[in-house]
């Protein structure tokens with residue numbers, strides 16, 4: 483099996499969909515290769531495309547604040563996206579782009595073997611948990627899928643648009659912290 487560096491190199495050379503023509507950088511993923519928890523967002527935005535690192539823009543800074551608030555060090559988690567290349571003007575990913583890219587995420591999960599996968603927002607939850615996932619109703623609920631426990635929380639960009647959701651986000655992040663503590667005890 484490939485290691486993460488080999489997989490990253492293959493991802494950086496990928497030309498499976500048209501987003502390769504407009505990307506500055508492929509945004510593969512970042513964090514601990516032995517993380518217990520993996521956070522999965524939708525697709526890189528402008529700052530991520532320019533830097534090659536996921537969640538470094540405004541939404542990413544807000545994610546950092548939640549990780550800090552519940553005492554989960556960012557270096558201890560792994561962060562990636564469904565799409566590794568930025569869609570022009572940050573439009574939603576197209577189904578064919580997700581289909582072309584999802585194999586990289588599957589391989590990342592196989593290599594890292596997290597205990598918990600947290601979808602950041604509706605798009606990731608619809609792809610990874612179930613197609614009709616309702617983020618407003620189902621965020622914070624645990625779903626067992628194969629070897630993983632999965633959940634979804636609001637996308638940090640949604641919290642920037644609607645600060646009323648921030649309390650629920652903090653409660654969900656606290657639940658994630660508790661679940662990780664429980665899993666590492668048992």
Ligand code: URA
Nearest residue numbers: 523524525526536537
């Ligand atoms: N939004 C995402 O879904 N992913 C990023 O990496 C940045 C913003």
